[in-house]
Amino acid sequence: MKKTAIYIRVSTEEQAKSGYSVEAQKRHLTDYCKRQGFALIDYFIDSGFSGAKLERPELQRLIKEIEEGYIENVVVWRMDRLSRKMRHLLYILELFEKNNVKFYSMTESFDTKTPVGKLLINMLGSIAEFERESIIQRINAVKETRKLKKKLPLGNPPIGYQAENDRFVQDENAPIVKRIFEMYIYGYKPKQIASELNKEGYRTKEGNLFTRASIWRIVKNPTYAGLVEIKGRLVDGNIDAIIDKETFYKAQEIIEQRRFEKRKNPQKHLLTGFIFCKCGSPMHSNANGNKRRYKCAARINYFADSCDSKGVKADFIEMEVSNLILNIIKSKKNELLEPFLNKYKALKQEQDNIEKEILTLKKKEKELEQKLNKYFEAFEDGEIDKNILKNRIEALRKQKEQVNKKILDLTLKTNQFESFEEEKEKINTLLEQFEVLWEVSDLTDRKKILSVLVEKIVVFDEYVDVQFTTGYRQRITIEEPKKDYFSRNLEDWEIEVLKNTPTKKAKALLMLNEGKKISEVAYELQVDFSKVQWLVKAFNRTGIRTCFEEFKPNMKIEFEDYVLENIDKLKHMTFDDLMKHLQEQGYRVASNKLKNFWYRHFVSKKK
Structure with missing residues (x-):
């Protein structure tokens, strides 16, 4: 049986007005439907959504139910609740007419089926759109005036600030913002910064995880240098600067430089648009020249926990797909x-x-x-x-x-x-x-x-x-070709240089050149297995100059103290048994961290 839909929309500003709130509209519209004799009422409520867009959850649900034939009547408080844009309003009304849905506006009387009614709709829709554009102009004018008078900008202060006496002053999150700029200038990419902050337990002002997009918004925001934009120019505002202007402009130079490099060396990826991850997200190829990989967009845009896919080498899969088609034909x-x-x-x-x-x-x-x-x-x-x-x-x-x-x-x-x-x-x-x-x-x-x-x-x-x-x-x-540890053997002069270089990196390279495994080198030098792996990759890329600096010291991990204290009891365990034992003791152990520890202390027991 078909039902009557009551559609309610309030923007954030309108929620504060009594008589126009969700509850007020709901009460009056329900009484109106009862007077009209409408039964089987369903409510579609978009709270805090602008009327300028159609992408509203409840409006989309209403459109879907109309197209499926479940709705007989649609009732609103006022026509601009549907939309404040003329073309959107006409689209919705045409949808009603196409699906034989009757439209009622409680505070406006017109028949959408008659020429006069259609004219009135066009006039009201144009007025609603004009009103919206006027509101935007007034808000922008107020923003400019407040900036000129050195007053606070409208809206909530960004992370790192709180409002105090008509001024943005630093709060307890200011050091996080400063660190983000420092990491970005040092060479970290937004995704890497977000991942690092999330691991350390930091969160955005709303309590959410940092993402690549949230880091981008911070490094591009002149507010953190105490600046506001007035008529296209950045000037000093009534804001405490978290970073100096030199740091801010340096970050903008890096942004522009990276944009220029992307435009200068556009990457062409054959399978973009065709290739998808097992999680359903599209896959994009990164721009690392010969080391291109198709990676899950969820991992690229958010953080590694979004999906556990490692991706696939771009050259490998592009060649395989081409050969597959040719062989099938x-x-x-x-x-x-x-x-x-x-x-x-x-x-x-x-x-x-x-x-x-x-x-x-x-x-x-x-x-x-x-x-x-x-x-x-x-x-x-x-x-x-x-x-x-x-x-x-x-x-x-x-x-x-x-x-x-x-x-x-x-x-x-x-x-x-x-x-x-x-x-x-x-x-x-x-x-x-x-x-x-x-x-x-x-x-x-x-x-x-x-x-x-x-x-x-x-x-x-x-x-x-x-x-x-x-x-x-x-x-x-997927059987991607694997390279040997070294792309070439060490030359005699390199061996002599490494012997006279007092770093663990130099010792590691000499041991690997003698034929020892990465796990054995990590065990003897007591460093993470992954660090030796990265050393090999760095040597293949830049040669022995990578050994003129020392390995960074290992960060202490909670479970390590427990294992070292009970080493006699635990050293004979297999990797799987040790992992299970630590979990039983209440330690939250990441498998990669335990593996690194395992290689350093129990390499002889490695499976």
Whole structure:
């Protein structure tokens, strides 16, 4: 059974006004619906949302239920509750009309079905949009005036500040802001800064985790240097500076430099738009030259805990997908096309049935037209009463409308079949010429070729699922090539230099050059396994100059003291047993930290 929807919207500013609050609107609109005799009332309430956008949770739910045929009436306090933008309002009202939904505004009387009503709607909608633009202009003017008078900006102070005597003064979070700028200037990227702060237990002013976006907002905000923007210029404001101006402008230079580098060296990624992570997020390729990887967007945009996917090497997966398509075309073309052709056959059969049904309906339409003509002739000859004629003609016309609607729906289905036939022809042509086209195409054209053949590529931990537009699917096992520890052997002069370099890094390289494993080196030197791994990568990239500085000291981890105190009891345990034992003792142990500790102290017991 269809229901009546009461839609309520209040912006943050309007919530403060009595008589226009959620509860007030709800009470008055419910009474109005009862007076109108509407039953089965459902409430759709968007609290604190602007009327300038359609992306409101409850409005979207209302639109969905209207399209599904559950709503008969929509009631609002005033028309601008639906939208303050004219084009959005017209879109919503057209949606109502299309789905036979009646619209009621409690404080405005008009019939949306009449020309006068439609004119009134246009006028009221234009007024609402004008009112919104006027409010924005007034707010902007107030902001500028407050800045010129050295008064506080409107709104809540950002993290690091609190409002006091019409001035922004530093609070207990100011050191966090200072540290963010220092890390950014030192070379950390926003995602790395967010990850570091989150690990240390810091949170945003709202109590949320830091994200890449929240760090960006901080490093671009001139408020932290005591500056405000007036007519496009930055001037001193009534604000305590957390950082000096030199630090702020240095951060802006780095931002611009990174933007310029991206524009100068745009990265081209073949599978962007096609490749998705196992968690459902799209995957993006980072811009690290020869070390490109497709990584989960959730990990890139937020933090590592969003998804545990490690991604996949871009060059590897792009080459594998290209080779897969080529091999399938050469040896499995029939298998590739089989699901598509089966669907084509089913659609062809459906098309034949539809065409037969359309012929039958057109025949019925002609019969109804003939019956109508006979009734008109009988009325002209005086053989039938006017009232009987009216009833019979109305019934026949309704039947004819139903037949016409069905013919139209079936005709649309036949159009779908025609577009499917065009797709079939396009795929066949592309498969016949794929090898030649792929060789001569640039990246843009290759992406167009993929759009015809590939529906989706999903990356899992151990394999990649390639889904074709034909319905065929094929897996690629992820077996990325692994490099040796060193890209080259140490030369004699390098060995002499390292022997005279008093650092653990130098000792580590010499031990690795003698054939020792990374785990053995970490154990003997009592450093993290991961640090030795990074040392090898640094040596492959920059040579022995990476050894002229010492390993940074290990940070103390809570469980380490416990293990060292009970070392005689625990040193014979396997890694898994030790992990389980520590968890039983109440320690929250990250597996990578325990592994590093394991390599340093129990390398001989490593599984």
